[in-house]
Amino acid sequence: MIKNYLKIAWRNIWKNKVFSAINIIGLSIGMAACIVIMLFVSYEKSFDNFHTKNIYKLDEVQKFPGMVSSQKVGLSMFPMGPTLQADYPEIKNFTRIRWQEKFQLTFGEKKVFIPEAFFVDTTFLNIFDFKLIKGDRTTALLKQHSVVLTEETAQKMFGNADPIGKTITHYGGDTTTYAVTGIAANPPKNSHLQFDALFSFNTTFKPWMINNWGGNWLDTYLVLAPNTDVKAFEAKMPAYLKKHMKGDGWKYYELFYLPLKDIHANSATIGLDYLNYQKFDKNLTNLFLAIALIVLVIACINFINLSTARSAERAKEVGIRKSIGAYRFQLAIQFLGETVMLALIALVFAFALVEITLPFINSLSHRNLSLPIFSNLGVTLLIIGCTTIVGLISGIYPAAYLSSFNPVTVLKGSIQTGKNKGLLRNILVVGQFTSAIFLMIATVLVVKQLYFMQHQDPGFTKDQVVTVPLNMVSPAKYDLLKQQLLTSNLVKGVTAAQDNLGSHLDQSGIEFRPSDAPKRQLTATRLITDADYLKLYKIKLLMGKNFSGEKPQEGREYIINEALAKELLKDQPKKPLSSLIGQTFGYDSLGTIKGIAKNFNFNSLHYKIETLFMLSYKGDGFSTMSVKINAGETSKALDFIKNTWKSTVPDIPFEYQFLDDHFNEVYQVDDQVSKIVGILAGLIIIISCLGLFGLASYSAEKRIKEIGVRKVLGASVKNITLLLSKNFLKLVIIANIIAWPIAWFVMYKWLQDFAYRINIQWWIFVVAGILSILIAFFTVSFQSIKAAVTNPVKSLRSE
Known part of the structure; x- marks a missing residue:
C-alpha cells in the first residue's frame, strides 16, 4: 500500500x-x-559555551557630573578583583586582563608583531578553559616574565622548533624579556576573547595600582559560587564602593555582573567593550x-x-x-x-x-x-x-x-468548496502580504536611517583622511614623520591624537575654576591632539583661538565644545559662552580655556554629543596619525606615506585605513541589518507572488466557462482581466491597511535607539502600498489575460 x-x-x-x-x-x-x-x-548562541565555570564579567555604570547621560562600560578598576574576593564569599576566584594591540616581540634577529597581547593574572588559565597544548595551566603564568603563546604566534616566531623555555623580548618603553612557559591552542572563533599571547600581569605590576580606585583600564572576570543570587549580590555593591572609594566618588558608579555566555550578545549598550569579538545584539x-x-x-x-x-x-x-x-x-x-x-x-x-x-x-x-x-x-x-x-x-x-x-x-x-474555505484562503493571502508590506516599509526606513548616519555632516571633514596607527612610535619620531610628509604636495595636512574619531573616547575628571563662582569638579570626554587637529579636520571654532602650537607660558591650552561650555555655565545661564574664554580649567594640570568649538559628532550617531575638551599635549605619544591627501592622486599619496614611514620607522610595519572606512565599520551592524532584512523582505515578496500566481491560475481555471459566456456576450480582455484581478487587489489593499500602523509603531520604537534619526515620512507607506498593489496586479494579470484570450468555444464545450 x-x-x-x-x-x-x-x-x-x-x-x-x-x-x-x-x-x-x-x-x-x-x-x-x-x-x-x-x-x-x-x-x-555558541559563544563561550566551552567554558565550564560559573564566570561573570564585572562592568560599570558611570554617571559623573557633567556627562549628558550615564553610560555602561566594560572596564573596571585594578583593586576590585582582590577586594571583592576578600569581602564576599560569593567570589571564588578572579582574573584581570589588560590588553595591548600591535605588540612587538623579538627572538634573536626575528621580529613579530602580534595583533592582541593579554596581560593576565596567574589564575587566567584556571578560570577559562582555553586548551593548553604544552605547559602546566596551573603554573604557566605563576612566575614573573612568563608568557603563553598561541599556536599561530609560536609558529610565526619559532617555526617547527619547540618554544618552551626559550626567551623572547619586547621593546617598548622598557625592554622586557619573557620565558615561554606554554603553548595554547588558537582561541575558537566563537570566543569573545581573542588573543595571540598571554603575559603574566605580575611582570608589569606597580605598587600604585593596588590603590588605583577610579582608574578604569582593564577587564575583570570573576568565578561566582554556584546558585549565587546575582541580583541580590549586585545590591551589595553600593556599600562595597562606599567602603573602598574615598569621598563621594562611589556615588558616581554602579556595578553589575554579566554572565560569560551573555557577554557576546548582551553587550550592545555597553561602551569601551574592547575585548568583545564580533559583538552582536541578541x-x-x-x-x-x-x-x-x-x-x-x-x-x-x-x-x-x-x-x-x-x-x-x-x-x-x-x-x-x-x-x-x-x-x-x-x-x-x-x-x-x-x-x-x-x-x-x-x-x-x-x-x-x-x-x-x-x-x-x-x-x-x-x-x-x-x-x-x-x-x-x-x-x-x-x-x-x-x-x-x-x-x-x-x-x-x-x-x-x-x-x-x-x-x-x-x-x-x-x-x-464553501465560503469558509475561500475565507480562509483570503485571510492567509492577507497575512502573506501584510508581512511583505511591513518588511518593505521596514527595509526602506532602515536603509534611510543608515544612509542618514553615513552622510550626515558630523561637524568635521573625513574625506580623503588616512589614519595610521602610531603604536610604539615616539613623539620625536612622529615629529619627524610629520615634517617629512608635509614636504610633498600630495599631502595637505598631518595631525595626530590619542584616540580615533568614531571610536568611544575616554572620559576624564576635570576642574573648572571660574573667577566669579565656586570651583566645580566634573567629567567630560577627553581628546588629546596636536596643534593642527582642528585645522585638518575643519572643526569650527565658535569663539576664541586655535591651539598656538607652542608651549604656553602659563599652563595648558584647552578647547571645549558647546556642550561642555553650556554645562560649565548651567548655574549662570544668562552669561554668554564667550565669558569662558581665559577661565581656569584643567585635566591633570590646570590651564586656560582658549576656544570653544562647535559641537561635532565624534562618536556614532547612536549617541548624543557628549561634553568634550581637547588639549594639545604629546605626553607619552599619540596613538593615531591622520594624513589629509589630495583626492586626485590617492595611489601616489599612499605610496609616498608608506615610503616615508619605512624610511623613518623601518622596524614598525606600516598600516593604514581611510577614516571613511572606519566609520563604515562603526555602522557595520546597522548595514548588516538593513541588507539582511531587505533580503528576507524580498524572499517574502517572491513567495507571496508565487502563491498569488497559483491562486490566480486556479481562479481562472475555475471560472473558465463564466469567462467564455462573458466573451460571447461581448466582454473585452480588459474587463475580464479586471474581473479576475479585483478580488486579489482587494486583499492586498486590506493587507496595506493592516501593515501600515504595525510598521509605523515598530519602526518608531526602533528609531528611538538613535540619538540622531530620520523622521518617518508618509510617502514611504504610500509607495510601499502602490508597489505591493502593482506586484500583485502583474502577478495575477498574467493568468487573467491568459484566461481572457482563450477561445470561448473551447471553454464552453460540454464535457
Whole structure:
C-alpha cells in the first residue's frame, strides 16, 4: 500500500507541474532562509559555551557630573578583583586582563608583531578553559616574565622548533624579556576573547595600582559560587564602593555582573567593550530568526492555499477510494505523504540554495558559517526531521479537508468548496502580504536611517583622511614623520591624537575654576591632539583661538565644545559662552580655556554629543596619525606615506585605513541589518507572488466557462482581466491597511535607539502600498489575460 501511495503521490506531483513547482520553489526558498538564519543563530548562541565555570564579567555604570547621560562600560578598576574576593564569599576566584594591540616581540634577529597581547593574572588559565597544548595551566603564568603563546604566534616566531623555555623580548618603553612557559591552542572563533599571547600581569605590576580606585583600564572576570543570587549580590555593591572609594566618588558608579555566555550578545549598550569579538545584539539575532520563520510560514501558507484551491481535481479520486472501502484516515495519510514528499524534494533544493548563498552570507556577516550535511549526521537528521514536521503541518489542513469529501456528492461531478474555505484562503493571502508590506516599509526606513548616519555632516571633514596607527612610535619620531610628509604636495595636512574619531573616547575628571563662582569638579570626554587637529579636520571654532602650537607660558591650552561650555555655565545661564574664554580649567594640570568649538559628532550617531575638551599635549605619544591627501592622486599619496614611514620607522610595519572606512565599520551592524532584512523582505515578496500566481491560475481555471459566456456576450480582455484581478487587489489593499500602523509603531520604537534619526515620512507607506498593489496586479494579470484570450468555444464545450 505504501508503494501505491508513493506512486500516486509522484504521479500527482508530475501531473500538476506548475502547482508542484510553485510549492517546491516556495518551500525551498523558505527552508533555505530558515536554515541559513538557524546556522547564524546557532553560531551566535555558541559563544563561550566551552567554558565550564560559573564566570561573570564585572562592568560599570558611570554617571559623573557633567556627562549628558550615564553610560555602561566594560572596564573596571585594578583593586576590585582582590577586594571583592576578600569581602564576599560569593567570589571564588578572579582574573584581570589588560590588553595591548600591535605588540612587538623579538627572538634573536626575528621580529613579530602580534595583533592582541593579554596581560593576565596567574589564575587566567584556571578560570577559562582555553586548551593548553604544552605547559602546566596551573603554573604557566605563576612566575614573573612568563608568557603563553598561541599556536599561530609560536609558529610565526619559532617555526617547527619547540618554544618552551626559550626567551623572547619586547621593546617598548622598557625592554622586557619573557620565558615561554606554554603553548595554547588558537582561541575558537566563537570566543569573545581573542588573543595571540598571554603575559603574566605580575611582570608589569606597580605598587600604585593596588590603590588605583577610579582608574578604569582593564577587564575583570570573576568565578561566582554556584546558585549565587546575582541580583541580590549586585545590591551589595553600593556599600562595597562606599567602603573602598574615598569621598563621594562611589556615588558616581554602579556595578553589575554579566554572565560569560551573555557577554557576546548582551553587550550592545555597553561602551569601551574592547575585548568583545564580533559583538552582536541578541535582539537582532532574534529579529532575523522571527523573519526567517515568517518566510517559512508563508511558504507553508502557499501550500495550504493551493492544495485546498485544487481540491476539486482530487474529489473524484477521493470519492472512488471511499466507495471501494478506503477509510478517511487512510486518505489523510496518503495526502500527508504527498506533502512530506514535496517538502523533502524542496529540502534538496534548499540545501543547494544554502550552499550557493553561504559565501555571500559569510561575507556579509563576517562569520564562517557552513552547512554540516555530511560532517554532522545529527544536524542532518534534525533538518530532515524538521522538514518532515513542516510537511506534516503544511498538509494537515488540506489532508483533513480533502479526506472529508462525501463520495455520493463528488461522484456526481460537482463539489462545493464553501465560503469558509475561500475565507480562509483570503485571510492567509492577507497575512502573506501584510508581512511583505511591513518588511518593505521596514527595509526602506532602515536603509534611510543608515544612509542618514553615513552622510550626515558630523561637524568635521573625513574625506580623503588616512589614519595610521602610531603604536610604539615616539613623539620625536612622529615629529619627524610629520615634517617629512608635509614636504610633498600630495599631502595637505598631518595631525595626530590619542584616540580615533568614531571610536568611544575616554572620559576624564576635570576642574573648572571660574573667577566669579565656586570651583566645580566634573567629567567630560577627553581628546588629546596636536596643534593642527582642528585645522585638518575643519572643526569650527565658535569663539576664541586655535591651539598656538607652542608651549604656553602659563599652563595648558584647552578647547571645549558647546556642550561642555553650556554645562560649565548651567548655574549662570544668562552669561554668554564667550565669558569662558581665559577661565581656569584643567585635566591633570590646570590651564586656560582658549576656544570653544562647535559641537561635532565624534562618536556614532547612536549617541548624543557628549561634553568634550581637547588639549594639545604629546605626553607619552599619540596613538593615531591622520594624513589629509589630495583626492586626485590617492595611489601616489599612499605610496609616498608608506615610503616615508619605512624610511623613518623601518622596524614598525606600516598600516593604514581611510577614516571613511572606519566609520563604515562603526555602522557595520546597522548595514548588516538593513541588507539582511531587505533580503528576507524580498524572499517574502517572491513567495507571496508565487502563491498569488497559483491562486490566480486556479481562479481562472475555475471560472473558465463564466469567462467564455462573458466573451460571447461581448466582454473585452480588459474587463475580464479586471474581473479576475479585483478580488486579489482587494486583499492586498486590506493587507496595506493592516501593515501600515504595525510598521509605523515598530519602526518608531526602533528609531528611538538613535540619538540622531530620520523622521518617518508618509510617502514611504504610500509607495510601499502602490508597489505591493502593482506586484500583485502583474502577478495575477498574467493568468487573467491568459484566461481572457482563450477561445470561448473551447471553454464552453460540454464535457
